[in-house]
Amino acid sequence: MAVYSKHPASAPPEAPIRETTGHLMMRAWCIFVLFMALSTTAWVNAFGTPATVVITIAGGVLSVVLWIVMRPHVQWRRLPWFVIAYVLWATLSLIWTAWLEATALTLLLLYITTIQALFIGTVLTWREFVRALASALKWVMALSLVFEVWVAVFVRVPLLPGFVPRVDPVDPIFYWSRGNLFGSGRIQGIMGNANLLGPVALLAIIVFSIRIAMGAPRRTLLAAWIALSGFLFFRASSATAYVAAVGVAVVLVTVLLMRRARRPGERTKYYIGYAIIGLGGVVALWLLRGEIFATLGRSSDLTGRETIWAAVLERAAEHPVIGWGFATPWVPWDPAFDGWIIDHHQTVMQAHNMWVDVYMQLGIIGLIIMGLVYLAAVWRSWFFAVDRPRWDLREDRPYSPITLLPTLTMGILLVQGLAESAPLLGWGWLLLVLFAYKIKQSPHVGVGPAEQSVAIERGELTKRVS
Template sequence: MAQISRLSVSPAPTAPPREATGHLFLRGYVILVLFVTFAHTAVFNLVGPIGSTITLGVLTASTLAIWIPALARQRPQRYPWRRLPWAALAYVAFALVSVAWSQWPAATLLTGALLLSITVNALFIAASLSWHEIIRALGSAFKWILGLSLLLELWVSLVLRAPLLPNFFDAPSEKINPHWYWVRNNLLDGGRIQGIVGNSNVLAILCIIALVVFGVLMAAGARRRGTLIAWMVLAAFFLVRAGSATAAACAVAVTVVLITVLLMRRARVPEQRTRIYIAYAAVAVALLATVWFGRDVLFSALGRSSDLTGRLDIWQTVLTRAAQHPVIGNGFSSPWVPWDPGFAGWIDDHGITVFHAHNMWVDVYFQLGAVGVILMIATYLSLVWRSWFFAVDRPRWDLNAHRRYSALAVLPTLLVALLLTQGLAESGPIMLWGWMLVVLFSAKIKAVPLVGVGLSERANLVEGGPRRKQAP
């Protein structure tokens, strides 16, 4: 048996390097922030509006308590101010300033604080974790959302055996509108389910994001692949049972963008990419024409009306009011605060005050006018441009033009495609988790445009360790 002695010529064996406890705590904290942000409606339904506001406020204060001392320790190294997502920050600043002319100043202050909180947390995550760690944290957060959704649906169907109201209030004896329920007890009867987020459309969108994140982790060579496949099956099950037409459109958009990215990566010369761009432009025009002229048949097949389930009437009502202040808008409020006099009873859907315009661009125009629309266009144009070439270009920082593509690099452009598609029928991309993804990816791509390369990137760890050696 080999022994260590004074004559040994090799160094003594040592344990493999372990991650610092502080950084493990940081990753766990980021998972908590992501969970609370993506499942904020679950927190709202659990502890009410005051409790959910306190929860997000405590998390933001904790984020600043962690981040500010870390920034102070970096001196004299300067913070990379030039790499901040300035278009997104300009939109946030304009939203906060709009309290000066807002038609609902209290709602502007409340939702402005929410927007600022989400922005701060997104910037913190982008600055604190590597690309690999961000995607792992997203995966962990979605596992919690899916797992708790399954447990809640099972508990309601097998134990409670009745629909569940928010805050665990007792259901009244008389029949009420199903839209008031947190969980409708549809798991075993084939109806649409809501999960812990309490909304079928939101649950379906989150399931698509989860499938994208899990798929990227699989492609990156993550360990515990069997577990990942099980989570993907659960996400696909929830996606089907949620029955969301908006999510179906988002899934198609994500699939088309993924195929395009893979084709672009296979192109050997610029001319091949040009032909792909032209072909996809022609297909897009034909598809849009088909959807527009055949919308009655298409929406009937999806179980929706040709007016997009009342959305056309909502858009018309919102645009009419927006025309009163077309340049700087009526004042920021995302979401609309339903108890504010400016929104209470204005637009009702099944007896519930609508809290957004069901279109992100109509919503921005209504709240912040043409100036807000220009800032939002600049934000998304910058993100689309950077995320697209982040996905389709080979990692390169010297003369070596043959490095392997990173599987993780496709995630931002896929999720941006999802947000833009969802934004046609919902306002989710401009608030809560939608806005967090915009700021997070905008900041991270500008700061670290190559996965695994740069001073801020750490070891290539994916789901417990590298399955195979990654390209530098």
């Protein structure tokens, strides 16, 4: 006969460890910050520039307050020093800037975006960040589709910013949505710009694919999100995004080949092949740009970009060392930019090349610093992806799919930066700073104080760490 014992051998049952409500709210806030960075122009089109500026400033203040209250673990010696150097040099340009108001306003945007990147990289672990980024991208992709459906079905005419229908035709560049969802033209999503929608859709495909590789739940639903992102990527018909997709594919294949190396020096042949393909691709793209862009329905001068570059370089040559002063983006109402370069009857707000833009604003010194920012970020993200995680004698630990995200994102930003200045602000700058900071703080996914002192992740840790 069984006898009940008052001294069981096993531990008494207890409820599973769950995240605190405060941490869940903090992660929701991070999702909102990421969503706003990914869809900045949508806020401008919907609510106007003044309201967007107020929301952006308020968001930055809230993140600073949360950082002070939470006091998360930070290794202060391992900050992204080249990023800090760029921000300081941009701040110093207040001394000689030719457009003081524009510099002061855009510096505030630079500060807030940088702080938000550091905040998210500090309070979220790698796995939490990927989940938060995936959630923000879902909102962008879903709202872009719903927005285009609403315009095509209910408005039935192109829509101007401020939710103003436009019956009389104007230049399509002014439209928030052209109502092309059920037609053959390009769609622009909530951002109101196909060249912004395309790279974000490509990023969404990468993030959702990484989530599947991580073994996330509801993988069938994630596959549906990939299909939606692929549809928006295709319908955006952005030549820059198409080239970025090719670049991402080359980087991915090379990383996977690098991971197969077992002996010292075995990676050398892959590096040589990677360099040949990369340099050859750039040369071929430039020499055959007429045929390539004609196939994509674009002009050989990249839709007027060469004309813009010439005008910007001409101005940059007047102050080549320190530049004219920081202004990212160009403030269209400032006399220095208002009417300076006109495209489709609209004042241009960027140089459509981040390197040309930095050269004009901050001179050769700023260009060197930005080059070091990207060199350091690409270098660290590359070895974060190709090197097997190791911090002791064990050398057979599996790779984490998360380690692919930084280097693939760098691929998008570098290609996008050749035809757009978008990587200098918004989600481009935020992710650049975040990865440069996060890899230095947490070089191994799930290992170290910066990873384990934040919160319990889906029960992966067995105890709370204060």
